[in-house]
Ligand SMILES: Cc1cc2nc3c(=O)[nH]c(=O)nc-3n(C[C@H](O)[C@H](O)[C@H](O)COP(=O)(O)OP(=O)(O)OC[C@H]3O[C@@H](n4cnc5c(N)ncnc54)[C@H](O)[C@@H]3O)c2cc1C
Ligand code: SF4
């Protein structure tokens with residue numbers, strides 16, 4: 001006979017408001033196999049846990065059912081309390097009397113009856129629970145960080161400083177991401193490069209960090225603690241060990257007029273180039289699509305000039321394989337281009353630019369040396385219109401979300417402009433001003449009050465050209481929707497932040513979820529914002545949703561903290577034992593698995609492998625499925641799929657489920 | 665045609681290519697039964713005519729048969745489809761068997777490569793059950809490589825029109841399709857009543873299971889008593905559970921040979937359930953079981969991160 005203890009929690013009044021907890025405890029005490037049944041105001045509190053622990057010891061309980069909130073909330077708490085009292089934690093089950101009963105029903109006898117039923121079914125389950133032991137898997141203590149923007153840089157440095165090796169993979173020729181392109185940063189207006197470049201250098205020099213730029217993740221296989229990564233190091237055309245970064249090659253290259261990606265098309269670069277002077281590493285890349293040697297087979301000027309003979313036209317992509325324990329994804333974001341907007345000229349007007357392009361205009365190292373000259377004719381812009389929410393918060397444009405950073409950087413842009421062109425006119429069209437954050441609202445107020453930026457609340461319906469002059473047409477909703485038309489030399493669209501190129505593909509390679517806009521999905525919006533739903537893969541920065549620098553950096557440090565905590569465990573990794581198991585039966589069957597392996601492709605986590613059952617003399621008896629317990633996430637897909645019911649989920653076995661149903 | 669088959673079978677055994685031929689032979693009272701030919705002399709027992717419709721693929725998984733060595737199997741189109749599906753489900757591998765394919769026009773083709781068989785099946789019009797073999801006297805045996813070229817001379821004489829199935833339960837692909845269509849058009853209550861009355865007849869003899877080449881589990885879920893998901897006695901609820909389970913387990917896998925119906929002693933048209941399921945699968949995923957060898961052939965077991973249903977992500 002079982003000796004089961006029942007503990008009914010009032011959850012303050014959350015449960016006891018509609019459920020008669022006393023009656024639940026009383027009646028459940030009569031269920032066969034139950035030896036102890038009590039109720040208490042807060043079971044999760046210290047005295048509540050003490051009640052449980054003492055009852056386990058005094059009544060020698062061999063199973064516990066707690067009627068309280070959701071297991072998501074407190075399963076760990078209660079299982080730990082049981083373990084402290086010497087009971088195997090997996091002999092403790094929780095009935096969700098709150099979300100499944102008290103919160104969704106009126107106060108009535110029927111509600112209390114339902115609570116009793118919920119307890120009764122779990123009593124039958126617990127009777128069949130097996131004591132389980134956590135699974136231990138070995139672990140490689142090396143992190144892979146994908147994306148070398150500020151988030152990836154911060155995560156790499158934090159993990160490396162905790163003493164663990166890090167591989168940082170960046171797709172572009174240099175690390176730095178969008179922050180390297182920014183002029184000055186809100187809310188303090190410190191120079192972006194000045195605060196970023198020291199960190200970039202630190203990455204390059206850190207003994208624990210291996211940096212692969214101009215590289216991409218080819219594939220990732222395995223599971224937490226035991227990933228295998230293949231990294232494609234694209235052919236740079238340079239022998240990196242010989243290059244001294246003197247830059248002579250970039251001055252001699254005859255192909256000069258390629259729009260510079262770093263300068264968002266506002267400047268030009270040669271065919272062999274370093275994206276910006278402070279690039280890390282300071283090693284050029286040959287752009288094969290534009291290089292004369294690659295196109296015509298003739299030229300090779302760079303090879304002639306290079307003092308160390310580092311140019312390698314025939315270099316090929318290299319695949320690097322590495323064992324990895326945890327991954328931080330920090331691939332950042334991108335912004336919509338002006339050609340997305342038919343009403344703003346489809347990218348036809350050179351003087352309608354994005355916020356990111358304005359950053360390059362305002363940057364001291366940018367194509368105009370920091371002067372606000374308009375792209376069409378290089379004239380200093382006397383009147384600038386900034387349009388916030390270009391694309392964001394617009395369901396019709398497919399981006400119903402707020403890009404979060406635009407209100408702030410638009411205020412910054414207007415302010416920078418006024419600082420540079422004192423007599424200039426700065427107008428901002430906005431929907432609302434979202435300036436939540438330390439010193440943020442003060443910053444916007446400064447733009448309005450001290451720098452006299454003209455804020456107009458309303459949307460811009462159209463931008464057109466009239467006699468060579470841009471006209472911005474909108475309405476001022478604070479003045480009774482009065483139509484406004486402003487002549488502008490330059491229009492800056494704060495275009496929506498969007499998921500980076502290739503984000504969806506990368507998510508699929510990593511088997512992590514992503515949302516409808518291809519931003520990577522966190523495991524829980526509040527409680528697990530840096531985890532993904534794949535164990536061992538974490539998120540940092542704007543790849544999860546548009547974010548500013550402070551947020552990106554905090555999330556990066558959070559992800560790095562998670563990785564360090566994971567690596568800080570002993571040699572092995574402990575995991576919950578709720579995994580699928582393929583059965584074994586007596587000979588001559590050995591297992592009811594027929595080896596159809598239909599489960600193999602059904603498993604979302606690639607956890608199903610083949611196993612050969614061999615006799616004593618080594619003869620093959622049959623090949624059956626085997627679940628890799630390191631990979632299995634306990635989703636149960638295979639259990640439902642297997643026709644011969646050869647797979648059971650530990651802690652949720654067929655027998656347990658059946659007993660629960662029968663008890664209803 | 666029979667002669668040609670016998671010659672081919674004799675050669676396979678003489679050359680010790682296989683140890684055993686699974687084919688059709690004369691039973692009692694004009695009935696046909698399966699024969700297992702193990703010596704060249706015995707090949708005389710093999711016959712091939714319009715009565716030969718039972719799905720012999722069901723024997724391929726039987727331990728007793730496997731113990732006899734490598735078999736060659738006489739395979740009409742529906743048997744060919746079953747074999748391809750068995751290969752998809754990892755129950756047969758290349759080299760395990762030789763297939764003596766007999767197409768509807770009587771062409772005989774040998775297959776040792778199951779991928780080739782898959783292509784052959786794919787190239788033919790999808791069928792429900794087998795049509796009667798065109799009973800022409802002589803047709804040249806063709807090898808795998810040249811089969812397609814030689815296959816298509818027109819049937820010379822009286823193509824038999826009589827139904828290949830047992831006289832008590834006549835059914836043809838057209839009739840089956842018509843019945844599925846009719847049933848699907850009924851309101852749900854009537855459909856349910858129809859099936860409940862059909863299932864009421866079920867004896868739980870499991871002849872349907874025994875006849876199905878794809879019911880190869882060594883322990884069927886219905887025999888599992890820890891826990892007893894499906895109740896054993898032949899009462900309406902238990903019968904319903906059994907038939908729903910059987911149909912569900914064949915969803916997307918059934919190749920529609922009709923052997924289950926032919927086997928049922930009380931004529932429950934249970935093949936219409938799997939047939940409907942097959943239609944649903946084809947509609948939803950555009951796939952047909954027993955036709956493709958490349959994976960994933962079975963949409964119900966394939967996880968793809970880019971699935972059109974976004975709850976997957
Ligand atoms: C116009 C504008 C002005 C801004 N001004 C400010 C400001 O003043 N203050 C502020 O706090 N914030 C500002 N921001 C926000 C700031 O740019 C972001 O918070 C920050 O860049 C996010 O950093 P990140 O590392 O997450 O992403 P990113 O900077 O986008 O870096 C991502 C990196 O990952 C790399 N990558 C992408 N995909 C892959 C892949 N598949 N494999 C390998 N590498 C990959 C990219 O090449 C890039 O280097 C501004 C943003 C914009 C658009
Ligand atoms: S466990 Fe089930 S689904 Fe998987 S191979 Fe075995 S029989 Fe097939």
Ligand code: SF4
Pocket residue numbers: 579580602603604605606607608627631632633634635636637638639649
């Ligand atoms: S329970 Fe889910 S994760 Fe585990 S093996 Fe089965 S399908 Fe894969």
